[in-house]
Amino acid sequence: MSDESGWSLTESDPAVFTALLQSLGCSTLIVDDLWTLDDPELLASLQPIHALIFLFKWIGGGEEEEGGELKGGGRYDEDFPGFFAHQVVNNACATIAVLNGVFNVPSVPMGADLTMLREFSAGMDPLMSGYSITNSAPVRNAHNALSSTANSPFSIDPSLHDQNEKEDAYHFVVYVPVAGQLYELDGLRRAPVAHGGWEGGEGWLDVARRTIQKRIGSYPPGSLHFSLLAVRTDNLPGMEAQLGKARAAGEEGVASDLAARIYTEKSKRAQWEFENALRRHNHVGLIHSLLLGLAKAGGLDSAVGKARQKMSERREKAAKSGAAMEE
Amino acid sequence: MLSFKAGRCNRRGETNWVDPTPTKGLITLETSAEDGLLHFSWKNRETGATDEDLILFPSEAAFVKVDSITGGRVFVLKFSSSDQRYFFWMQNADTSRDDYYVFNVNGLLEDPSFVPADPPAPVLSVASTSAAPAPAAPPAGPSQPSEEQLRLLRELVQSATASAGTAAGPDLALTDVITPQTLEPLFARPDLLHAIFPNLPADLPGERNADTLREVIQSSAFKASLRGLQQALSTGLLSNLVVSLGLPPEAGTGVGPFLRAISEQAQTSLEEAEGGDERMETD
16 A cells, blocks of 8 residues: 555565665665674675665654754754755655665666656755655656555555564665765755764775764664665676686685675575565465465364464453553 | 264364264263263263263253254254353254254253153154155243243354454454464475465566475565455455455455355365265264
């Protein structure tokens, strides 16, 4: 089910982001989970990283920001030279975030629709840029293609989704280097936030690491659910070329190491393909054939009985914890 | 003491479907000399063992015909204070006595000091499908079913026709019905799995096997579809969609009807494969 704007709920998953960008012509980009910023070797293996997407859900009461102070530091920069779009539609928040990142990466190949969109919004204020993205049919269609709710024959109440996977429950912030400064692009803030430059042996990622850690630290411990994604250049073609060279040069050690990394990377992509194929699929026929097959195998009644039992156990548990809370 | 030939039926899970088992048995009601209480027992006439022995207090239970099972002589021992149900089917070849046995059982269940009425002499010609049996003479003793029996009967009819779920919410989740554990009986049947693989996405990478199915049913996309289907079914408006799956339109009126119709669909296709059902013998 989409909201009135026609944007459906999707999951905030590297597989979804990658497929979205690829379908819009960004053939060299992938989006990956970034488990930590503290591992220099890991970061090196993922380079070049163009932007970071920090998605988080704050579980706690009260206002997130007090007294106009920017959580995580930095200062508003109304003269930001790059692309910045406001989040206008809730269901589109992940796509807006990823475009806020990608449109600020120099010389990245993209399809005709994205190129036109970026040109069209040049010089617009953030609100109009946000509307441009939201009203772009190609972008909206690419986004909805990966939404399992959009691909289902039913209109589904979005509140059915796993609470943890609900895209609109998460807030998206992009960290990207522009003109020598680290910028934080938050579609719900009035302007980009500048966090300063870097010098010496540092790179923008070091500034990003400090900034993000400061941000995380500004919340009470345990109150923040978050995830970090890296928008980076796909290194698979590069690794395969290197493998060819290493083999030709007889460097067996290097070759086998590369082969192992390539294998791991390809397995991950196959897993993404698997998940995305399921997102695009209408499962009704599969559900029916599974239940019918189970009935023929004599197991449907037992399954139904167990399911009823689980549900009544859940109710009991909920009733008990509800009672406990009242005490 | 009251005894009559009856077999047991197995109930299919929590549904209102029962499958008669052919084992020859005997229902007996008698007050035990030991504890002075009324015992409702079922004896296995083939092994001689008493496989079921229930102690029943007055008005605790009733023995009622299951009307929704047409053509069968199925009865249920139903309890007023719990959801327990025991299903039986009459094994006496002479159907004309059924009403008497039921009447007497209920008389005893309400009050163990009840004196069972004598049944009429057995009808010599066994009731056939073409002619209805001769109506039985009215029994001696109280001729009206008691209030208690009427109330229990009403409850049984209601529960047989009620759809799944209460005002408080659904009583099951489809995501609990389809899990790697519950699907084990299906995964053990490669002959049945073949019919399922064509329903997977054509562009799904990997082999078509039970492991792939396990992965698929645990994926977020599949679970979201299950939740969507459940929600759509509970609107009761999915008749068109279920007909396209070969199910009757009633299967689109709720989760319970949907699952029951699939159960029937499986039964029908199994019977077509076997070419007939088991014979239930009476003697």
